[in-house]
Amino acid sequence: MDNDAYGHANNAAYFSWFDTAVNAWLIEQGLLDVEAGQTIGLVVENHCNYFASVGFPQDIDVGLRVGxxxxxxxxxxxxxxxxLAQTAAAQGHLVHVYVDRDTRRPVSLPPALRAATLALHAPASA
Structure with a gap:
């Protein structure tokens, strides 16, 4: 299902990979409890630029940083x-707004989330 009629990963697959990469990192850091956490991140924006083709069953690496x-x-x-490629086949971003699970209203980043994301922060290159 990841590949489109042209034999490469469908555009939608990249956004799924983005979401998976972010949420996997959050879970690994102990920052996201998908079942019961009171603070959750909602994707409010995403974007992708494509440079080279990848497709199933090809293995990929995913890099993540905080802008x-x-x-x-x-x-x-x-x-x-x-x-093992040195250049990206695609790059993009997603923006999470963190909200209260019940009210869906924005909340301040919990201290542990703020600390972890600041540790992953990389200023944009000039």
């Missing part, structure tokens, strides 16, 4: 690489 940490939002930057 900006706001009071209730985080701008995650993601690179998709063919396995």
């Amino acid at each position: 900006h940490v706001g009071s209730s939002s985080v701008h995650y930057e993601i690179g998709i690489f063919a396995l």
